[in-house]
Amino acid sequence: MRSIWAIAYKEFIQISRDRRTLALLIIMPMMQLMIYGYGINTDVKHLPTYVYDQDRSYLSRRLINAFTQSDYFTVKERVGSLKEAYASLDKGLAQSVLVIPPDFAENIIKKRTTQVQLLIDGTDSTPANVALDASQAIVSAFMQTERLIPIQVLPIDFRPRLWYNPDLKSTYFMLPGLIGLVLQFLVPMITATAIVREKEGGNIEQLLVTPIKPYELILGKIIPYIFIGIFIAISIITTMHLLFVVPIHGSIITLFLLTLVYLVVCLGIGLWASTIADNQQQASQIVMFFAMPSILLSGFIFPTQSMPILVRDISYLIPMTYFLKIVRGIILKGMGFYDLIGQVWPLLLMAFLVILFSIRRFSKRMA
């Protein structure tokens, strides 16, 4: 037991002298927070729009107003021909083009159906979808406010409401997920390189002839990184809450305990990588190899529900998939431990298996 603390203590000294790793530990999480908090904004607003208004009537101006007032569209330019309108899309100057025919107002007054065209740049599906949905809502609202259709009593009074993130802020969704991403990336990386460093430096050779047991060595090496992982998690949660004002609805204690479980899984991955790698470079390559698919398949950016079945099955093997549901559930929805039990047990199982497997592999390699 005392040997474990001796190792943990000397590991702390070594970490405190390793300026590069220390910088990585502090800068990387903060950088990610800034990028996802300020830089990447998946909220689609103010799509640059060109307008080709051939009617130039009171009604056509009202329609254009309805588009701009929605905040989804910003009129950048008015053009005088279809050719110019198409060119603006081709050149990427406009995300959408609103085309109003010359007989727009006249047709409406004579109670005839008239056409309005919205051309949308579909290259990037996210803003295109937003433009599509928003335009439909804008036009139907326009028809009602202008009393173009009779006010009727609908058989179904349909009232959709957004819960948990009513303003659909992407920071609410991304930043809690970032805890999972950063831990899954940093913790295995530093754990694996720290263990491999003993191999590279020949220190293992000296330790082998001491009475220390493999499990003592492993636990001693891991303990400092548990603290570092906790430090990273706390710093992300604090910044997220204070700087980006993401509300935390659930219990901090539950969040802390379940983050610990996830941390153990991450440590286990690092440990396992260290048993394969011969040098620090290999170790970080192995960690990267597993981190990359986790980012894409865990639901960090793309929802797992919309994945093809085979890919979704793979996502169930990724620890981050479960942890993302846990952090988002606790922070955004205020879910409790029992609500998350379906996510907790796979993580616990993974933690147990990966640690058991790595310690056995490590002991074998040491002998």
Add this chain to the structure above:
Amino acid sequence: MPDIAISADKLTKRFGKFTAVDEISFEIPYGSIFGFLGANGAGKSTTIRMLCGILAPTSGTGKVGGFDVQAQPEQIKTVIGYVSQRFSLYSDLNVIENLTFYGQIYGLYGINLQNRIQEVLSLTGLERFRQRLAGELSGGWKQKLAIANAILHRPKIIFLDEPTAGLDPLSRRGIWELLYQLAEEGVSLFVTTHYMEEAERCNTIAFISDGKLLKIGQPAALRQELHDKILEVTCQPLMKASRLFLKVEGVRGVTVYGTTINLNVTDEKIVEARVIETARKEGITITAIKPIAASLEDVFSDLDSGRRSDA
């Protein structure tokens, strides 16, 4: 406590079909320096690893400090010290931190540990480098730190794998003075080395080649055992002479030194006459010719060439 610190009885290690160590046997008493000599890949490190309890022998037995290498490797680890060939302490920890860490691993704590660290620091002369990072010590001081580290827990047996490799002569002498001091305190030292003059400093030396123990004994006895006599010839031109002297009947080997040639000969009187005769005929100027005592290097090269001609 038994008088024998380390013993091996037909100790063997095979890796697949390759026999790294082949039935070697020896006994090393406490308080003596045992020099283990052999070329790279001869089986020195494998032997050390088996005796340290980190590699199980294929067959045969070994006892270190009264514990069996096969059955009690963990007990062995508590009674031995080990200095590896490659510096294997932590370069980014300072002298005190390294010693504190390893002391704790060996179960030393608190005031006991502090006192013991002070003792090994004054024994090795490392006191003035207390706060120096191990990686910033020179080669000789690094090795002294490794030795200080190995004796923290007062082991009665220490294994040193080429402790002086790559060091300057002064540092090497310093290391050996330290080793003598330890031996005087009753510690048994198992040392591998490449340097023949260091082998002379050992109480007992053993030659290992291709996993087999060729010779074991005291350095002086081994030198006397050498059948050949050595004839030292000072002459000019050196290289031409060495080629010609090799063809002289009764000359078994020629070694060229700076300004002299050593001839391994069967009978110095007869061969001396033949060599002088050859020199006269070929126009080689001999300024001096005299029989000298064999060195361990001569013993070693004789053993090695003997083995090669056997094979």
